[in-house]
Amino acid sequence: METNQATDILATNLNTDEYEMVYEKPKTLVDVAMHYCPGCAHSLVHKLIMEVVEEMDIQEQTIGVAPVGCSVFAYDYMNIDMQEAAHGRACAVATAIRRLMPDKYVFTYQGDGDLAAIGIGETIHAINRGENFLIVFMNNAVYGMTSGQMAPTTLPNMWSTTTPCGRDTSFYGEPIKVSELISQLPGAIYVTRQVVNSANGVRRTKKALQNAFKYQKTHKGTCFVEVIGNCPSNWKMTPVECSDFIDDEMIKAYPLGDVKVPK
Amino acid sequence: MTEIKLMKGNEALAEAAIQAGCDAYFGYPITPQSEVLEYLAREMPKHGRVVMQAESEVASINMVYGAAGSGFRAMTSSSSPGISLMQEGISYIAGAELPCLIVNVNRAGPGLGTIQPGQGDYFQSTKGGGHGDYRMIVLAPASVQEMADHVFLGFDLADKYRNPVLMLSDGAIGQMMEKVAFKPYKKPDIDKSSWATTGKPKTRDRNYITSLHIQPEKMELHNLKLEEKFNQMREHEVRYEEYNTKEAEYLFVAYGLSARICQKAMDIARGKGIKIGLLRPITLFPYPYKRLAELAPQLKMVLSVELNSGQMIEDVRLGVNGKVPVEFFGRLGGMMPTPESIVHHLETLIMARNGN
Numbered sequence: 001m002e003t004n005q006a007t008d009i010l011a012t013n014l015n016t017d018e019y020e021m022v023y024e025k026p027k028t029l030v031d032v033a034m035h036y037c038p039g040c041a042h043s044l045v046h047k048l049i050m051e052v053v054e055e056m057d058i059q060e061q062t063i064g065v066a067p068v069g070c071s072v073f074a075y076d077y078m079n080i081d082m083q084e085a086a087h088g089r090a091c092a093v094a095t096a097i098r099r100l101m102p103d104k105y106v107f108t109y110q111g112d113g114d115l116a117a118i119g120i121g122e123t124i125h126a127i128n129r130g131e132n133f134l135i136v137f138m139n140n141a142v143y144g145m146t147s148g149q150m151a152p153t154t155l156p157n158m159w160s161t162t163t164p165c166g167r168d169t170s171f172y173g174e175p176i177k178v179s180e181l182i183s184q185l186p187g188a189i190y191v192t193r194q195v196v197n198s199a200n201g202v203r204r205t206k207k208a209l210q211n212a213f214k215y216q217k218t219h220k221g222t223c224f225v226e227v228i229g230n231c232p233s234n235w236k237m238t239p240v241e242c243s244d245f246i247d248d249e250m251i252k253a254y255p256l257g258d259v260k261v262p263k
Numbered sequence: 264m265t266e267i268k269l270m271k272g273n274e275a276l277a278e279a280a281i282q283a284g285c286d287a288y289f290g291y292p293i294t295p296q297s298e299v300l301e302y303l304a305r306e307m308p309k310h311g312r313v314v315m316q317a318e319s320e321v322a323s324i325n326m327v328y329g330a331a332g333s334g335f336r337a338m339t340s341s342s343s344p345g346i347s348l349m350q351e352g353i354s355y356i357a358g359a360e361l362p363c364l365i366v367n368v369n370r371a372g373p374g375l376g377t378i379q380p381g382q383g384d385y386f387q388s389t390k391g392g393g394h395g396d397y398r399m400i401v402l403a404p405a406s407v408q409e410m411a412d413h414v415f416l417g418f419d420l421a422d423k424y425r426n427p428v429l430m431l432s433d434g435a436i437g438q439m440m441e442k443v444a445f446k447p448y449k450k451p452d453i454d455k456s457s458w459a460t461t462g463k464p465k466t467r468d469r470n471y472i473t474s475l476h477i478q479p480e481k482m483e484l485h486n487l488k489l490e491e492k493f494n495q496m497r498e499h500e501v502r503y504e505e506y507n508t509k510e511a512e513y514l515f516v517a518y519g520l521s522a523r524i525c526q527k528a529m530d531i532a533r534g535k536g537i538k539i540g541l542l543r544p545i546t547l548f549p550y551p552y553k554r555l556a557e558l559a560p561q562l563k564m565v566l567s568v569e570l571n572s573g574q575m576i577e578d579v580r581l582g583v584n585g586k587v588p589v590e591f592f593g594r595l596g597g598m599m600p601t602p603e604s605i606v607h608h609l610e611t612l613i614m615a616r617n618g619n
């Protein structure tokens with residue numbers, strides 16, 4: 001395993017005896033440096049999911065499905081059994097896992113290209129069947145892994161490498177509001193949109209993930225947690241600028257909060 | 264006790280899947296194999312197994328991936344256009360080393376083509392189909408009996424090599440009715456706990472299923488490991504059947520439905536005094552190159568008979584390696600040759616050779 005230079009330096013300069021331990025990484029996270037760009041929301045959301053898995057003590061019962069996208073390496077970080085699905089097919093993979101092992105907790109973790117473009121068919125059909133798993137949907141309005149092309153969620157007039165003059169909605173249509181779209185399906189029992197650019201947002205996102213894991217045990221349908229993420233490298237912004245862009249632009253197009261809650 | 268039934272090829276296949284302990288079947292309707300999904304939709308739940316009509320063949324194959332990745336016996340079936348859609352998924356399955364069974368009840372193409380039998384998917388089945396360096400054992404049933412037998416064999420070989428196995432059938436073998444015997448079968452007890460994703464207990468490291476090796480050095484090692492597996496298949500899994508090859512001067516090479524027709528053609532030709540035999544490859548990968556090489560010195564000509572415009576003939580040529588002329592006879596578009604037309608073609612070729 002590669003050593004993390006930053007933590008090594010910290011470890012040598014810090015006498016931990018003098019400090020009170022207030023936070024520890026969950027054991028359900030593998031202790032390695034993540035490959036994500038500085039400020040990227042993926043790493044934070046990985047951590048939140050793994051905190052929930054640890055707190056609910058369900059490591060042994062949880063199987064995750066990683067997408068093709070920046071989070072393709074999720075299985076390097078999440079210390080649980082995982083499968084890496086083909087681009088867009090996480091919901092099909094998760095369907096089979098959950099159908100064959102109905103007592104397990106299953107989740108997919110997908111970007112907006114993966115879930116809302118190439119994989120929209122699998123997504124809609126899995127939710128329509130009310131598959132008993134959780135879909136964590138990272139909406140960063142861009143294709144991260146392939147370096148910043150337009151996603152179905154790219155905002156009107158937003159720059160991307162394939163919309164160099166901004167997204168022209170007369171040409172490419174309006175961004176897809178996935179949470180609102182799939183909440184129409186009876187199979188969806190819990191649909192919520194959260195954000196992680198503030199402490200409050202992080203807390204609410206974690207709460208949403210906790211709810212979603214718990215609802216799985218009711219065997220009533222699919223849970224869908226959309227997280228408004230960011231992409232400093234491809235938005236060509238600093239993490240702080242990203243945070244402002246989320247507050248000023250993203251959550252206007254993608255209103256926060258529960259879209260659907262179980263009856 | 265052996266059970267004998269009169270069944271359609273597709274139904275025999277479906278029944279065999281149940282008897283082989285298939286845990287999960289995922290499929291999407293397409294002629295000429297929709298009976299498989301219909302039969303299993305009726306029967307699988309009685310055995311507490313999972314059966315699902317997926318939203319597409321793309322979903323089917325990725326469901327198979329998920330099920331196989333968690334250590335379950337999983338299969339799908341389709342016909343040509345649907346199998347084309349599955350190719351990316353099959354490549355992922357091979358890359359991630361997951362055992363499963365895929366059945367192609369081949370119809371004539373390209374494009375939407377027609378629902379009648381064809382063998383035009385030979386290249387796709389044996390030379391890759393999907394992207395990247397991988398191979399699959401390809402079984403070619405030539406009877407309803409083999410539609411059943413190859414399911415048991417296919418699942419066992421898939422487990423043995425942790426690799427997908429393809430059954431390449433065709434619309435005629437799938438649709439025709441014949442007697443089929445089901446022998447008692449015991450699903451082998453295979454320990455998949457070192458890799459299957461069933462939930463990580465404290466006592467072991469996490470298992471993950473992936474085909475991704477981002478560092479080229481590691482990817483090459485993975486490729487070499489796969490290649491070693493494919494070489495083992497080449498070494499140990501060649502299967503074929505031969506008839507009247509002992510004193511044969513001429514040889515038909517044909518698989519599946521074509522082999523059935525060639526059997527009759529062989530009888531007619533032998534009745535006319537032509538010393539002809541038949542080699543029927545049962546595995547199309549690995550291919551019986553060696554047996555062809557052994558037979559080549561005694562032969563004057565080989566005739567590859569296929570329901571396509573000449574695909575397997577390339578492997579026949581590789582097998583005989585220039586030692587003997589290889590000719591072709593085929594029908595296309597879902598048409599089937601009569602045995603007489605094959606014999607007529609054979610006689611014309613022999614006359615042309617002798618005439619000069």
Ligand SMILES: Cc1ncc(C[n+]2csc(CCOP(=O)(O)OP(=O)(O)O)c2C)c(N)n1
Pocket residue numbers: 068069070071087110111112113114115138140142143144145146151
């Ligand atoms: C079939 C296929 N098409 C295209 C790609 C290339 N590709 C990899 S990731 C990706 C998009 C990822 O974007 P997104 O799903 O939004 O996730 P992010 O990287 O932003 O987290 C694409 C198009 C692929 N791997 N497979």
